[in-house]
Amino acid sequence: MIEFQHVFKSYGRGRNILADINFRVEPGEFIFVSGPSGAGKSTLLKLIGGLEPPSRGSVHVNGHRIDRMPARARPYLRRAVGVILQDMHLLYDRSAIDNVMLPLAVIGLDRRQARNRARAAMEKVGLAGKEDLNPVEISGGEQQRLAIARAIVNRPTILIADEPTANLDQETGRRILDVFRDFNRVGVTTLIASHDKPLMTSYASRTLRIEDGRFFDLRGVA
């Protein structure tokens, strides 16, 4: 469950990017976050992942008020929400599987178990056999899958992704969204920011739209 109540967000002394945002996302929903460039889609996702604090208002994730979460509770949020940002932040000085193992090292899982879990995650996104390649040796679509594998390796209940199909051809974009759909079908709440409305409307069941500082919660995809 995700709930925003009267959320405002500005950066520094700048204008409000988000102003008085209210919505609730139920477990298992597949949400399309839409809106023109610069409208605040990434900002909205970052607030859910705890990567940015709201300027005002409250953000709840799975019943926890995360804008007031003490530092010691942060690891909970890191496990609960799998984040795939636009810049995928893959590390090119290590293998694909080592990238996927990173979040497991952070929570202190031993290396053998971490390797097994990471291998299973890579298999789920269709990257079996690519474990020992460097991320530069795989295609853009495969790098996107690798970022998804790293985001799901901690078995999050929520997945957020920022433009996961940007720079990919239509067919590859569909395959990426099929991966998200598979996780969504087993109950993972999914929010994806995208400019590709035709593609997203065939996957999402609801749209949250941000435009000119206004926020629209569209039941059904529009």
Ligand SMILES: Nc1ncnc2c1ncn2[C@@H]1O[C@H](COP(=O)(O)OP(=O)(O)OP(=O)(O)O)[C@@H](O)[C@H]1O
């Ligand atoms: N860290 C930051 N510091 C200052 N301003 C920022 C920061 N991050 C984003 N902004 C500004 O906030 C506004 C919303 O940005 P955001 O990235 O959330 O939009 P977006 O809808 O995701 O855009 P796009 O579709 O182009 O990715 C923009 O005007 C941007 O310049």
